[in-house]
Amino acid sequence: MDARALQARRIGPNTSALVEIILRERPHPEQGFRSCRGILNLAGSYGRERLEAACERALVVGTRSYTSVKSILVTRLDRKRPDKAADEPAIVHDNIRGGDYYH
Secondary structure: HHHHHHHHHHHOOHHHHHHHHHHHHOOOOOHHHHHHHHHHHHHHOHHHHHHHHHHHHHHHOOOHHHHHHHHHHHHHHHHHHHHHHHHHHOOOOOOOOOOOOOO
């Protein structure tokens, strides 16, 4: 097992999941290693609990980068729950076709 994966596992399950996804999805391994190293280094500045919460939020909103995780921490979004997606259209208007339009 990779050292980054072990360090991420010690921080928490969300951090571990994010690191695994990044390492798996990047086209070149070096890109994934650098991104994961940067994310794991954020624990020194922000603490393990905040990093774990930021990784949870990143997974929920679908971001997979160091920049996104750092932005979540800087803007303190790790302390807020992400809004749930609505099941309805964002806008209701006569000009907007519904799901039954083409059927």
